[in-house]
Amino acid sequence: MKELSRILKEKTPKSKIRELFDLAAGRSDVISLGIGQPDFDTPEPIINANKAALDKNITHYAPTRGVPELLQQIEKKLHDFNHIETEWNKNIIVSNGGSQALSLTFASLFNPGDELIVNSPNFISYFYLGPFYGVEVKEIERKDDFSPDFEQMRDAITDKTKAILINSPNNPTGYAMSRSELDELMQIVLEEDLYLISDEVYENYLYDGMEFFSPASREEMFERTITLNAMSKLYSATGFRLGYAVARAEIIDLMEKYHQYTIAGTNHAAQYGFIEALKMENTFFDDILTTFRERRDTAHNRLIQMGFEVVKPKGAFYIMPSVKNFNMTGQDFSERVMKEIGVAIVPGHVFGSYSADKLRISYATEIGKLNEAMDRLEKFMSNL
Ligand SMILES: Cc1ncc(COP(=O)(O)O)c(C=O)c1O
Known part of the structure; x- marks a missing residue:
């Protein structure tokens, strides 16, 4: 058969984010900090x-x-x-x-x-x-x-x-x-x-x-x-x-x-x-922003307490800690936390050539679940 699209075959890898979610398939215990969408209902x-x-x-x-x-x-x-x-x-x-x-x-x-x-x-x-x-x-x-x-x-x-x-x-x-x-x-x-x-x-x-x-x-x-x-x-x-x-x-x-x-x-x-x-009135977003700021602060503070090097986000709903102090790549880290503690976190290398030592955490997740994920992460870190 003649060759199919080279650009799609060679230059475009399958989404690593999707691969991560495949690992979660069939598991009801997984908390996702992977997804890039807000958790409130469409108005x-x-x-x-x-x-x-x-x-x-x-x-x-x-x-x-x-x-x-x-x-x-x-x-x-x-x-x-x-x-x-x-x-x-x-x-x-x-x-x-x-x-x-x-x-x-x-x-x-x-x-x-x-x-x-x-x-x-x-x-x-x-x-x-x-x-x-x-x-x-x-x-x-x-x-x-x-x-x-x-x-x-x-x-x-x-x-x-x-x-x-x-x-x-x-x-x-x-x-x-x-x-x-x-x-x-x-x-x-x-x-x-x-x-x-x-x-x-x-x-x-x-x-x-x-x-x-x-x-x-x-x-x-x-x-x-x-x-x-x-x-x-x-x-x-x-x-x-x-x-x-x-x-x-x-x-x-x-x-x-x-x-x-x-x-x-x-x-x-x-x-x-x-x-x-x-x-819709612009004010519709005020409460949402208050909630997201609280989550941002929670995620940031808890990651710092666990010993991550992490920059405090100024916007969006993502935070990107580094794992280089723990002798792991972002990919190793994200695979291990998914398998061992059921937390889905996207490895940094997905986002370009300079972030293989990082993770992307989405905090568009309600605060109870975010805290539960951070508790699991804390336990994981203390056993490293
Ligand atoms: C920076 C950025 N641009 C564009 C998009 C795509 O947006 P949409 O879901 O509306 O296609 C995303 C989605 O995650 C994004 O993060």
Whole structure:
């Protein structure tokens, strides 16, 4: 038989996160600190609007870019929250989650041979999307506190470099860039005539009074920034599979073409759920954030007490301790804790070339379970 796709066979390993969950299959005692989704229920107005749309037989193809009412609601949200000025029928496209907003971005920006710069560790898909579009992804190791290393970043730029991709607040490190770091980054992008891809899916998960800032809100950045977002993490609606990309009209036009021939639009009825989500008061998130901050503090304090080297997260719902002091790789550690104490933790090497000695713990788990997992971990550590 003739050869199947080499990119998929050779350049794209099977998800290690899925492998970890295979180990948990059939075990009722496992506590998962592995999953990247919030544990609260999708708010009722969202579910009701989706159901109502189905009751009205909204079951046929949606407009390729998304339902106009949704695009208008996103335009309003971008203005009110992100201070990004857009025109709904020019600058926005609705996607299948943040994931497809990413593939639309890769498809519309890159030509084979282009280079993309990302901080590492970082979200897994950034590394594996590159080969599909012939893009070389250059990893810049984060500093010990997970802040970006701008000097290394500048050194890595060549005439092939087309874009820098950031995700702040970040999966998996929990790092959130300060305003002065974002200023420095924007300066590099402008000086080097690059594009900036800003993945903002955790924009609302920021602790200790940090405020979110969207680079595309700066006028001179708008034309060179692609802003990505999703319903998934903010509204605990990962299964809705809805997100969006924001960019100048020429880029959105290209995205629409790719969208047309690859997925022909997103779920029609679900878009009415997204409209209601965006109409919800911002205060809906206040209590959630209080709960997540408490979990963040619990996870951080307990890991410190157990002797882990760990950076206190500033945002998102992940924490990334190092296991290098325990003579184990992240992979060994995560396999052992899964087998021996039934706690699912993702090994760090999944997130790039500089995190094999780390673990990613998600604290999007209710506090009782989080504490129980930490108790088990403490016992495990004391027997090492
Ligand atoms: C940084 C980041 N970007 C994008 C995504 C994908 O989001 P979605 O589930 O909406 O496709 C995730 C999901 O974990 C993520 O962590």
